[in-house]
Amino acid sequence: MTESTQVHGVTHPRGFRAAGGTCGIKASGKPDLVLIVADNTCAAAGMFTTSKVPGAPVIVSRRHVRGGKARAIVVNSGCSNVATGKDGERDALTMCRTLAEQVGCPLNQVLVCSTGIIGRRLPMQKITPGIASLYKDLAAGADVDAKVATAILTTDLVTKTASRTVNIAGQEVRLAGIAKGSGMIQPNMATMLAFITTDAAISPAMLRAALKDAVSATFNRTSIDHDTSTSDSAMILASGEAGNRPITAKGKPFSAFAAALLEVCAELAYQIVKDGEGATKVFRVNVTGAKSMKDADRVGYTITGSPLVKTAVHGADPNWGRLAMAVGRSGAAVDPMKLTMSIGGIAVFAKGVNADADLNALEAHMKGSEVQFDIDLGLGKHQAQWLGCDLSREYITINADYST
């Protein structure tokens, strides 16, 4: 795989134009509307929140992407269109229809995402003309990519972009993605959105398989505060313009594409955690030796979500007792006599007892900006890598100190 030396945005893969602008949803006047439009119909796939109270755009996009084809995506920030009932669904559909009419494509080839405050109706009198107006700005290039990456943000501190170029049977295939997350749109919930474009020629079924694997291994193994948004969505459009022989089954070309997509998602997930609300440090949890995949995930999930582990990371405290506590309550099969735990590669607990590690060396590692925990359950061959961030006073400040 050839890694791009420069990070490219969503119009770098061939066959896409985009635009980011302001239609007036946010009181701050910051950019709040994005269009991503393909020149031709794309293979499409999406993964959505598992919440039982999904936002209206999730309901609509999930339905539209089912056919495996899409032409465009419309995204607004500033208002999430969640908990808005049937009216909200109509608004989400109106957004799709407005863009579909501009593009000249079927309604169900437009996907829609909204992020921001919940429980309020979208200001459709601003969004509908906004879409028509922004459509005239569609373009490709670094400038528009930067605008688009910015306009999907809520209170994120930085934009999140990742790209890869991969050679598939002699053809250069490009992938690029943007994401938002960790930010809290006042006064509501954090939402993770990711939009990925590629010029690979690939069937919808294989695209879905690659996206599912990549999301499972990255965004779904990432925790800022274990709270799951009602709006979480990851979408990919594949234009096919790279000219590679279409990928329609597993094999080397699919593996190369899937590996590149995994890297793009992993980079975006890392950027989301690093920009986590109040986060000052990222920590990786490498779980090995689990009896099952589910057990490996239980341990990773519990450790990345544990307030006691997160505050220990924040305080650079090599408090392995909290790791033992989290492993113990994770629900995974655990035998303390077979359990080994390391911090920064230094064993702290080995087969039932304190490994008497050098506290100074542990502290030096914990004081770094990235902390590594290795948990070997010693019971099987399943493993999982999880990504978390520390819990700081700033998290409390961001999430407690304003009123609805």
Add this chain to the structure above:
Amino acid sequence: MTESTQVHGVTHPRGFRAAGGTCGIKASGKPDLVLIVADNTCAAAGMFTTSKVPGAPVIVSRRHVRGGKARAIVVNSGCSNVATGKDGERDALTMCRTLAEQVGCPLNQVLVCSTGIIGRRLPMQKITPGIASLYKDLAAGADVDAKVATAILTTDLVTKTASRTVNIAGQEVRLAGIAKGSGMIQPNMATMLAFITTDAAISPAMLRAALKDAVSATFNRTSIDHDTSTSDSAMILASGEAGNRPITAKGKPFSAFAAALLEVCAELAYQIVKDGEGATKVFRVNVTGAKSMKDADRVGYTITGSPLVKTAVHGADPNWGRLAMAVGRSGAAVDPMKLTMSIGGIAVFAKGVNADADLNALEAHMKGSEVQFDIDLGLGKHQAQWLGCDLSREYITINADYST
């Protein structure tokens, strides 16, 4: 049921003596050793942590209580004897044996608990003579009850005691309990311990049934930070000296006893949450209309553990979007169109949409010291009450700002 006007401790029920003192485990010199000894063999029951990495005292006590009989409990604070392997188990057994020899009872009629720092061996050279010496101080009465309630604490700010007197078929039966929890023994994990005595005459099987129900409905529906200690234990000894006709089956006498035990546990659980690390407010979650008991608990568990809900409570922000988010990710069956949510009795979300509640009224409620959330799923008849506390900067300070 007659509620006591005064709160009594563990020696109030007839047939018990106790002692609390200092044997030198804590560097601070604070009390760290407790003995609770019955005049005769008691019916006994215990509920323990579900952690797969339980402390040595949990392993030993779980084994000893299995027979349903016990004569005494020995508790130390300052060192939890967790993650100490086979040596730790031997130490826990030595504690039991030392007390058993003083009492003159079988080894397996002594239960043991330890709370405090983990990963270190107990200073047995202090504990063994400490037990023998403290044994001479065994007594009953308010003074010793207060000492005992204090000596089980770690960094709890206040002692936790609850008692009830209940008339069972003409006989006055007493129950009294003490608990510790929420405190963090520097630098390790919070542990919940509860010790309850009663002079009821009741069979071990019925005692176990009553304790299991009471713990499930109280301590197990309480969350400070969702982190589960490796040492959590709740134990009850029943001396039988109340002279009631022994309770050996379900029926009115059992129901009266079980109701009183539930109240004692509920009061202790409330005191634990109120004293939660950094907590400034308690909130109650009343889940109704769930399809199953499991679903009711999923919703209560998720809301009381959600960092976003906890920070909203801290900031007195009536942010019902976060409740919707937590309900949505709880794993329970949810139909937004049937879901109703209230804050302080004021509907905020009704059947799919914002109920347009009066923000001022909501804020006034949220500013109180106790916040009430009612979640009606509208799908069935199962319900559960959960208890949580807010998440404050002080929690971060307590848990991040010192080093192992």
